[in-house]
Amino acid sequence: MTLLKLLALDEEDLQVVSSHLQDAVVRVGDMVFLPSQKRFVAIVNRFDWESATGKDTKNYKRRRTGLRFDRVLSAKHKELRPEKPDRVLSLLAIQFEAGEAPSGTVTLTFSGGVIIQLEVECVEAELRDLGPSWVTRNKPDHPGDAAADTESSGASGA
Template sequence: MTTLKLLALDEEDLQVVSSQLQDAVVRVGDMTYLPSQNRFAAIVNRFDWQSAGGDDNRYRRLRTALRFDRVLAARHKGLAPGNKDRVLSLLAISFEAGESPSGKVVLYFSGDATVQLDVECIEAEMRDLGIAWRTQNRPEHPSEAEADTKGPSGEGANGPEAAGA
């Protein structure tokens, strides 16, 4: 098994990290902001899109660490930090430029939840931790027409998987 380690130091790098983490599932309790260290960190269960192309339905998830350094502030929307067991599906990570090189990193989750990080600059790392397991579930993305019928979160019968899936 090959583990993946990516560093992001600019917006293009962050897009690569975002694509690798699309459909990762994370418990709210597995995300934290450490203001004294200017760091945001999370442990997620990443869907391995690279090995999902075969016809044998051998899908897998990997335990993956994600961290952002040089974080000045963190805000969230649609999350109840006290609900530590709530599972979210990570849809994308984006960067909204401010006065160069600062800006906002935004993590978009299912259920219209977001985490916004005010950063001095982009400095992120994604690292597989070596723990992997098989899953029968492959994340599905509804067509635009289907998404319109499911409401603003885009969730319907195929909402985010359980954290252990």
């Protein structure tokens, strides 16, 4: 079992973290901003895209993963509904918009129009797998995936 651990110290690193967390699911109650520590943390169930080969559902896995942002000055949200801690969201992307270097805004975009914006002194994030994976029957689906699958299967048959 290989556990993933990534550090992000700039926008390019954060794009790598974002790609590994695409389609991670998270409960609203499993995310918290800790202002006294200048930290935002979340525990997510990330989809293991590296092992999701072909249509064999035995290769579809999820894994508990911690996500931490340090040097966070403030956190704002839109449509989060903190009063519903059991609400499950799907993480679509993490992006960084630079301000006065090295500061800026980290935006976490979720399904359902939910957005969390973190004002940061600089990019300092960590993704860390917390344990073994488990099999899931469902692979996240995106518009256009079927066309891509058809094209790639046609190309492999040539």
